[in-house]
Amino acid sequence: MKKRSRVETAKNSYAEFIKGTMEKPAVRTLVLCDFDGTIATNDMGYDVISHFAGEGWGEINRAYCADEIGSMEAYRKTASLFKVSREEITRYVLDHVTVDDHFGEFASFCRDSGYEIKIVSDGLDFYIDAVLKNIGLDDIEFYSNVLIFEDERRVSVEFPGLNSECLKCGNCKSSILEGYRSSYDMIIYIGDGYSDICPAQDADLVFAKSLLYNKLKERGKECIHYHGFGDILLYLKARNNGT
Numbered sequence: 532m533k534k535r536s537r538v539e540t541a542k543n544s545y546a547e548f549i550k551g552t553m554e555k556p557a558v559r560t561l562v563l564c565d566f567d568g569t570i571a572t573n574d575m576g577y578d579v580i581s582h583f584a585g586e587g588w589g590e591i592n593r594a595y596c597a598d599e600i601g602s603m604e605a606y607r608k609t610a611s612l613f614k615v616s617r618e619e620i621t622r623y624v625l626d627h628v629t630v631d632d633h634f635g636e637f638a639s640f641c642r643d644s645g646y647e648i649k650i651v652s653d654g655l656d657f658y659i660d661a662v663l664k665n666i667g668l669d670d671i672e673f674y675s676n677v678l679i680f681e682d683e684r685r686v687s688v689e690f691p692g693l694n695s696e697c698l699k700c701g702n703c704k705s706s707i708l709e710g711y712r713s714s715y716d717m718i719i720y721i722g723d724g725y726s727d728i729c730p731a732q733d734a735d736l737v738f739a740k741s742l743l744y745n746k747l748k749e750r751g752k753e754c755i756h757y758h759g760f761g762d763i764l765l766y767l768k769a770r771n772n773g774t
């Protein structure tokens with residue numbers, strides 16, 4: 532048997548090292564992103580409800596803000612006050628929404644980096660759908676509560692993402708995160724509000740602002756404060772470049 536020279540052994544080791552590097556699987560990264568106050572810089576759900584629900588909504592909002600009722604109950608009570616068509620309410624949304632200036636660039640960055648991005652919202656599907664279509668990003672999957680347009684300008688709300696063991700939020704974002712946990716190596720969470728507190732605590736990297744930032748700080752959960760997607764882009768680009 533021919534004995535391998537030291538040079539051959541080194542060459543083989545190097546080739547194996549390169550092969551190993553190339554075969555190393557990429558980190559599967561999921562970005563879960565809130566909608567109201569995050570992608571939309573205004574709270575579209577609040578704006579729509581306060582505009583269309585009319586009298587009776589003030590008391591529902593007070594009870595929700597005082598934590599006496601959860602968002603599911605607040606939505607159910609509010610829906611009974613609505614008298615509006617899909618066309619009318621969608622026109623209002625597109626006239627009043629403001630989208631973060633850097634969200635489109637952020638979505639492109641995620642695509643180029645191999646990050647999956649999904650929207651998780653305790654808001655309503657019709658306005659998320661209308662806004663994403665309007666900015667040409669309706670290929671992004673989203674999870675939310677569902678507004679059903681009935682006849683005679685009546686509406687009702689359905690909660691496909693409800694967690695029956697909790698009932699606080701209409702759409703339980705923690706359950707969505709947990710459902711994806713085994714499919715990804717890293718889950719990044721971006722949000723600002725009440726319904727983001729539970730899922731953010733289970734995420735690997737969190738960008739938080741407003742109420743979410745304060746609540747996570749109180750609970751000792753590490754998070755990065757941001758003002759908009761421009762800040763998040765700067766952070767993730769620097770992180771990817773190892774700087």
Ligand SMILES: [Mg+2]
Pocket residue numbers: 565566567568569722723724
């Ligand atoms: Mg929000």
